[in-house]
Amino acid sequence: MSHPTSDLDExxxxxxxxxxxxxxxxxxxxxxxxxxxxxxxxxGNLNRHLQVLSEAGFVEIEKRSHGRSRTWVLATRAGxxxxxxxxxxxxxxxxxxxxxx
Amino acid sequence: xTNRTLYCxxxxxxxxxxxxxxxxxxxxxxxxxxxxxxxxxxxxWAVISLGFVVMLAVPGFHGxxxxxxxxxxxxxxxxxxxxxxxxxxxxxxxxxRDRPYWLTTAGMIVLTTGGGFILPxxxxxxxxxxxxxxxxxxxxxxxxxxxxxxxLWLLTATFAVLAAIAVDPWSTSMTFGGLxxxxxxxxxxxxxxxxxx
Numbered sequence: 001m002s003h004p005t006s007d008l009d010e011x012x013x014x015x016x017x018x019x020x021x022x023x024x025x026x027x028x029x030x031x032x033x034x035x036x037x038x039x040x041x042x043x044g045n046l047n048r049h050l051q052v053l054s055e056a057g058f059v060e061i062e063k064r065s066h067g068r069s070r071t072w073v074l075a076t077r078a079g080x081x082x083x084x085x086x087x088x089x090x091x092x093x094x095x096x097x098x099x100x101x
Numbered sequence: 102x103t104n105r106t107l108y109c110x111x112x113x114x115x116x117x118x119x120x121x122x123x124x125x126x127x128x129x130x131x132x133x134x135x136x137x138x139x140x141x142x143x144x145x146w147a148v149i150s151l152g153f154v155v156m157l158a159v160p161g162f163h164g165x166x167x168x169x170x171x172x173x174x175x176x177x178x179x180x181x182x183x184x185x186x187x188x189x190x191x192x193x194x195x196x197x198r199d200r201p202y203w204l205t206t207a208g209m210i211v212l213t214t215g216g217g218f219i220l221p222x223x224x225x226x227x228x229x230x231x232x233x234x235x236x237x238x239x240x241x242x243x244x245x246x247x248x249x250x251x252x253l254w255l256l257t258a259t260f261a262v263l264a265a266i267a268v269d270p271w272s273t274s275m276t277f278g279g280l281x282x283x284x285x286x287x288x289x290x291x292x293x294x295x296x297x298x
Contacts (some may be wrong), residue, residue, distance in 0.1 A: 015120065022124045026131040026245065027195045032136075034194035038127065070194075085125070090117045 007089045011056045012082050016041055016049045021083040024059065024075035032071040058082055117262075132245055134195050141184035142202075150175045150233065174210050181206070199245050209236035227264040231257060 012018060019039045023030055036046050045089075050073060053059040058079030062072045153169050209232055216228040234257035242250040265273040 015123075017122060018120070019127055022127045023131045023195075026128050026196040027135055029196040030131075031194035038130065087121070090121055093117050094121070 007092075009082060009086055011052060011058070012086045013048070016045065017053055018083070018086070020046075020049060020053060020073070020076060021058065021086075023078055024073065025080055025083055029072045029074055032073060035073060053079065054084075110220075131195060135197060136244060136246075142181045145177055145180045145184060146237070149173045174213070178206060197243065202240065205236055205239045205243070209233065223268050227261070227268055230264070231261045234260065 009059060012021065016039055020035055023035060023038055031040050032043075032046065032050075035050075036043060039046070041049075050059060050061060054061055056078075057076055060074050062074070063069055128129050152173065156169055178273045212232045216232065220228055234253060238250045238253040238257060241253060262273070265276075
């Protein structure tokens with residue numbers, strides 16, 4: 001039987017990328033600067049992680065204008081599912097270490 | 102090496118546990134930021150609902166009260182739209198989609214107006230309260246307030262049953278009798294197929 005860690009998705013299993021998906025699981029549209037401030041990362045760092053998630057099909061990035069142009073990020077269905085599955089695997093790992101030997 | 106880099110490089114349960122805690126905290130803070138503007142539409146519709154209760158309490162206004170919503174709903178929608186616009190124009194950087202809210206409100210209007218024309222006797226009033234309470238439960242669900250939404254659904258169902266008994270006991274008992282018969286048929290079918298397998 002394989003250890004639950006083998007089920008962890010390498011694209012999602014990164015602190016900032018998990019944080020991005022966690023924010024997007026609550027909201028439908030999140031502005032770039034909100035993610036940057038909430039996750040305490042730099043613009044360049046956030047850009048890089050968003051690019052990874054976008055290439056994996058987990059997020060979409062849109063430019064929208066409400067007076068001034070702003071960059072919005074939204075999770076795709078695959079992104080929401082990836083987060084849910086990832087959290088379940090993490091929980092399984094934690095539970096497996098609590099089981100009596 | 103800091104704790105942050107340890108999170109994902111060492112598959113230790115303690116680090117995963119801390120990571121889960123951090124994610125829950127991020128979700129909670131985002132939820133709080135999202136709910137910050139929700140009080141506006143809640144206030145608009147609470148004032149409108151309260152206005153209806155006050156109107157019913159004033160003697161001689163029972164006739165116009167029937168048409169209260171015809172005027173109040175467009176006004177409420179206009180006020181909600183202004184509140185939403187205000188929220189968009191302000192520095193709100195985290196949002197939910199508008200469409201489910203508009204669809205729910207439009208559904209409430211169609212159901213209340215339609216019920217007012219179709220239903221006889223005192224049923225339109227019961228229907229109106231049920232649709233509005235149910236609609237608010239849906240809106241609370243959209244806000245991510247699942248517990249409050251479930252509580253409101255429960256209250257709405259209780260009110261609907263009590264009001265239905267008060268308005269027309271015979272039809273209510275027949276409806277519940279029918280529903281119970283249907284439930285029994287499904288239960289019998291489920292248990293029968295379980296016996297066979």
